[in-house]
Amino acid sequence: MTDMTRDQGLPLVLHLLLALTASATLLPAQASLYTSGAFVITDSSVRQGKFEAIAQSRDTIVSNYPRSGREVHYKFSINSEDNEFRPGIEHTLFLRPRGGRIDTPVHVFGVRPPPPVPTPEESGSSEEGVARVTFRVDMRPVLRAFRREGSYDPPNGPPIRQQDFRAVYVIGDTEPLTWDARSLRAGSPLQLADADGDSIYTATLPIEATYTRPLGTGGRALWNRRLDISRFPQLTSPQRLVDALYRMSLEELQQLVRDDAALSAGAKWPGVWTRDVALSSVLGLAFAVPDAVRTSLLAKVDSAGRIIQDTGTGGSWPVSTDRMGWALAAWEVYAVTGDRSWLRTSHDIIRRSAEADLHAAFDRTTGLFRGESSFLDWREQSYPRWMDPKDIYQSQSLGTNAIHYATYRILADMARELGEPFARWESVADSVRRGMNKHLWHAREGWYGQYRYGRTFASLSPRAEGLGEALSIIYGVTTAAQRSRLSARAPLTVFGVPTFWPYIPDTPLYHNGSIWPFVSAYWMWAAAEAGNTAAVEHGLASIYRPAALFLTNKENMVAATGHFEGTVLNSDRQLWSVAGNLATVYRVLFGMRLHRDRLAFRPMVPPSYRGDRTLSALRYRGATLAVTVRGFGDAVRSARLDGRAVDRAEIPAALAGNHTLEIEMNGRWSPGTVNVVQNRYAPETPVTRIDGNTITW
Structure with a gap:
């Protein structure tokens, strides 16, 4: 202390003030972008309880959130047959070993497991290397059936006679x-x-514990950009976190381009x-990779020149008809x-x-198309158990009809551009909108019901369905009054937009009880169309929080926890989650x-995101654009094209x-x-049961 004051001729307090000022210059104060009871987003970080992600630069993010690790999906097998569960049901192990080991729960053969739904606080270990995994199954009910009845009837496949019982195996995907x-x-x-004769069968196997991102210095997970992203539109803004997440999403998009130049659906979904x-x-x-989009769309056309419906209940089309979303993307490619x-x-x-x-x-009576809810194509996850494929075919779903409405509007616009008759297509679109x-x-409730269903007398499900509600606003199904009410009334959770709400009980979480970031992105865009400022802020936060903490654009998360572990299946760098992150920039900011005949700009910029942001190297038709948005607000005050004032912000x-x-x-x-x-x-x-003249339930 004496040396400092003597050498500099300044009191200690002033030295401390100068030191604090210098520190503030090196590490500027974080400006808050969004605050909720569960998490806080600033211009350079996300904080959720004890977890934090920090954008150290536009190309580096570190996070102490549990790293996204390996999910092991498995079942047990008697006599080399897939007979523990029917297809679609399996056990899940989140591979987070401690001391090089991890044991599964003791499963009871043939008993459907309660879905594990860990919180992030319960997912702390991210130990790397080969782990010794012990799989355990209780065979006592099977052996008891052998003793009492001479055979066991498994959940999947034919009965097994006692004298034919030979062995128990574990099967799975890893x-x-x-x-x-x-x-x-x-x-x-x-x-x-069964080493000790207690009828608990075990096997210990080596499985490598791997994680999406490596650990950086200080033991935090690290994303550090490695790929060249210069061919994409470039973003520069006052919010380092937004820039970093945009650049991470572009890198993940580049990783999703296959050798045939088409786009895979995610790290776990290599197909188109x-x-x-x-x-x-x-x-x-369509803004970032129009050629890859075109290639991907053409890969989904069959030999008859029709769009392929690649998944869905009851053998897919026509029980599922949301393949027509292809038309929406095709129009975007043409428009760009x-x-x-x-x-x-x-x-x-x-x-x-x-x-x-x-x-x-x-259905000409209602003016609606039949078929399964768009993307919610796992029957048990979104429909009552009594509904079979023919019931689902007869239903009329919100999201699917919103896609059909947009399709026939687009088909009319395409025909008009080509100088061909278009009135028929407009008539179908009008019919769907009225229906x-x-x-x-x-x-x-102030929202659209998820679907209209029923074998004899159709009724409207009171559930809200996030994607369908959003598409109804974006493509103009709603009236102005409906749009305003829907944007304020649609159910949201603190972590994002649920796929549908309320959820289905006693059903594993995937489409059910979950949040998919791309659905949140569509809702964010719809909120901007409706001018709902609070919903726009909520939407931006629901995209940025998980991407920053997880250091990847995950496929989905549990609605109750906001955590990526707990759903039946979850992929890193999921294509539509990547696109949802880019949509925060392209469609909202x-x-x-x-x-x-034009590209219009209608930004919505919350006050906390104020400042100058520029999107350069943006290609539209024959032009290459550098677009700068200044300030904040819910509408454009003025615009200048090449320095000259113009009436509208359009190209x-x-x-x-x-x-x-x-x-x-x-x-x-x-x-x-x-x-x-x-x-x-x-x-x-x-x-329900009928007992004489009495109905009970």
């Missing part, structure tokens, strides 16, 4: 496990043994999926590129597919809207070459309203 049960023989490492690539492209991929050859090709593919749907799935507002609008389709667009926001941000609900389950479907 090496050295295999799903090929019939390849297993006595003496295999996958055979379980119709609805995934279509809905992702609408969110923003102006490619007339693509317009011709895609129009004809959509027209042939539409003709088939009108024949097989259109949705007559049969699916739930006036008391820059408000990009594609039209037949004409005929513009070519390099250009700049400067947008000044209006500085207004009136209060909005959101309906944040608790995580609720609907009552279980009652089982």
